[in-house]
Every structure is written in structure tokens, then in C-alpha cells.
Amino acid sequence: MSENTAVVISVTTHYLPAHSAPEANQYQFAYTITLENQSHQPVQLLERYWLITDGNEKVIEVEGEGVIGKQPHLNVGERFQYTSGAMLETPVGTMQGHYLMRNEDGSEFKAPIPIFLLAVDGALH
Incomplete structure (x- = not known):
């Protein structure tokens, strides 16, 4: 199985103070992922893999079918966008991973999700 960059992935993030409890070390973030198929054939997202690291270098791995209950x-040329969330114990952390994708011809590949930052506004100077 190879990595493939024909599926372009972009990410935006937001801190959600109304859903966080800093005094209890709970920092809730939302992230919006946009996938764009720039390959020469249709593809399907099958699985996700996340590596989430907080500011204390605590690592959580998340794997599962699809995203937000969909595959x-x-x-x-088509795009798919969704929003999900992550809870950290620190005001700063990172996420990265990949999606397992299937081409129309049945071959599978990993579409890498580049590392991105989750940070409370003002946490980084």
C-alpha cells in the first residue's frame, strides 16, 4: 500500500471555550477537514487514523471506519468537508494521521494528514 498525494487535505481549527474547562484540564477544539480528489479516478474514504499529542507529550491514537459516520x-475534482473535535488536557497540542482510501480500481492507499496545531488563543507567543 502506498502513500498518495492525489487527495489534497487541508485543515482549519478553532478552540471552543464554551465547551472547555481549563480548571479541570479540559480544552475542546474543533477541526474542519477538506479533502479534494485531484487524482484521475474516483476514490472512497474507508478509515481514519489519528495521532493526537498534547502539550505534555501524552499521545492518543484513534482509528476507525470513515469520518463522522460516513465513508x-x-x-x-470533488471535495468533501466535515467538522469534528478533540479534547486535550493542555492548551496546546497537535494532530496528524492518514485516511485509508480506495481507488475505483480497488487499490488502496494512505492519504497523509499533515501535522496541525491545536492551540488556545494566546497560548503561543
Whole structure:
């Protein structure tokens, strides 16, 4: 199974203070992922893998089928966007991972999700 960059992934993040409890070391973040199929054939997202690291270097791995209960198909040039969340014990952390994708021809590949920052506003100077 190879890595493939024909599926372009971009991420935006937001801290959710109303859903956080800093006094209890609970910092809730939302992230919005956009996948764009820039390959020459339709693809389907099958599985996700996340490596979440907080500011204390505590690591959590998350694996599962699809995203937000879906295994979306993307035609050539099509985009899929979803929003999900992560709870950290520190005001700063990172996420990275990959999606397991299947091409129309049945071959599978990993679409890498580049590392991105989760940070409370003002936590980094």
C-alpha cells in the first residue's frame, strides 16, 4: 500500500471555550477537514487514523471506519468537508494521521494528514 498525494487535505481549527474547562484540564477544539480528489479516478474514504499529542507529550491514537459516520465517495475534482473535535488536557497540542482510501480500481492507499496545531488563543507567543 502506498502513500498518495492525489487527495489534497487541508485543515482549519478553532478552540471552543464554551465547551472547555481549563480548571479541570479540559480544552475542546474543533477541526474542519477538506479533502479534494485531484487524482484521475474516483476514490472512497474507508478509515481514519489519528495521532493526537498534547502539550505534555501524552499521545492518543484513534482509528476507525470513515469520518463522522460516513465513508464518502469523491469523484475526480470533488471535495468533501466535515467538522469534528478533540479534547486535550493542555492548551496546546497537535494532530496528524492518514485516511485509508480506495481507488475505483480497488487499490488502496494512505492519504497523509499533515501535522496541525491545536492551540488556545494566546497560548503561543
